[in-house]
Amino acid sequence: MDNYVISIYDNKKNDAGPKAKQDIDKFLTEKDFKIIKLKFDLNGSLVSKMKKIKYALWDIPRAFKNRRMDTIVLQYPLYSLVLMKQLIKNARKYSNAKLLFVIHDVESLRLFKNNAAYVAAEIELLNVADGLIVHNDKMLAWLKQHGVTTQMVSLQIFDYDNTQELQRSETFKKDVCFAGNLKKAKFLEKMTTQNEVDIYGPNPAKTYSNGLVYKGIYSPEELPKHLTQNFGLVWDGTALSACNGVYGEYMKFNNPHKASLYLSSGIPVIIWKQAALADFIEANGVGIALESLADLDHVLASISASEYKEMRQNAIKVGQKMRTGHFTKTAFSKFHF
The missing domain is CATH 3.40.50.2000 (Glycogen Phosphorylase B;)
Structure with a gap:
């Protein structure tokens, strides 16, 4: 044909x-x-x-x-x-x-x-x-x-299509990464956390709270080799309590591409619980779904090393599928x- x-x-x-x-x-x-x-x-x-x-x-x-x-x-x-x-x-x-x-x-x-x-x-x-x-x-x-x-x-x-090495470390440090257009990620400017959140992308804010670290901008092909954190965050809008605004509401129906960036790297995902993609994340055991980012530290503290190991292994399996x-x-x- x-x-x-x-x-x-x-x-x-x-x-x-x-x-x-x-x-x-x-x-x-x-x-x-x-x-x-x-x-x-x-x-x-x-x-x-x-x-x-x-x-x-x-x-x-x-x-x-x-x-x-x-x-x-x-x-x-x-x-x-x-x-x-x-x-x-x-x-x-x-x-x-x-x-x-x-x-x-x-x-x-x-x-x-x-x-x-x-x-x-x-x-x-x-x-x-x-x-x-x-x-x-x-x-x-x-x-x-x-x-x-x-x-x-x-x-x-x-x-x-991810040509970088899969992230396979099962050491649970409770750190998180976020990659995207930071102009749309105003929630980051309100975020405080006891765990490190590394931020990648264009248009960063002048300052972020302690715990949030701006790491620069890379091409979609190069970025995965810099993502060595335990989780990748999928969130949008101006609020911590929920994803809001045009793009936050859109998450109830779309598949944010950054989730695929994380999973294809072998990194489990943290996503808004009302996002359409939350069903896939939870069903495949490749991350966690939160109602609010205010719960982030508490939820990370509640995850055991063995639970994280299983999430990482599941993320690698899904990531390998994505790469093909x-x-x-x-x-x-x-x-x-």
Whole structure:
């Protein structure tokens, strides 16, 4: 069969966003998919808008013409509705392929969740596909409830192509790491802890409380070798009592990519209990779910060395699966047409 992934890139360094798409590419090539890479300028400048005309009339049609295609995978969204519609239009015009979307974000659950017109338009767009890979069962249920009728498969968790050595130390020091865009992690500025929390990423605060240590910024590929802590923290928003704000609420439905960064490194995860991914973390014994970060010191103190050893071993097992694209490949194998 002739299977293709159409990948749109607007390259950024030290940003795990593009890495998630790059990893999908890599793992699908191991399933004999061919990659068609289209590099677009996706900023909002006038030049970018002019270039979109060329993309729509030349670059995109050329990607589909004179190819036999049985399956076409689009990584959704593109952050350009014009280009997304052009890709779908040309996929349908030049092939009879099954069209599958790998969902990276659903803006109806994030930036536009209170905009009924936007939600309706996004649901309509998703229904154009023959199948959707969605993050987890909670995202699947929300999409179904709001009108998605096309076939959907739950990814469970994002894979992560991690070439660094797995962290295998079972010594329980109760230390924690947090990696991400620190501009969105205002909760860290309110956090106090008896245990060390090491922080990585761009846009750090000028100061953090004792116990929180800023460790710098690294590329997604290099970062794992610096993560030697016992746990990786997945949290978002401004509050310690719960994940809040647009991105904190979004955790009730999405799979934060930083969880895959940690687990692919063999590091157990600490996550908000109401996060959709908390179900996976607890079911697989690869970390702990907290109602509030105020409970962190108490919970870490309650974990025995043997309990931590088991979490570490489970995290390594899941991490090894992630490094081979297990969750991506399994999800694609579940489609029935």
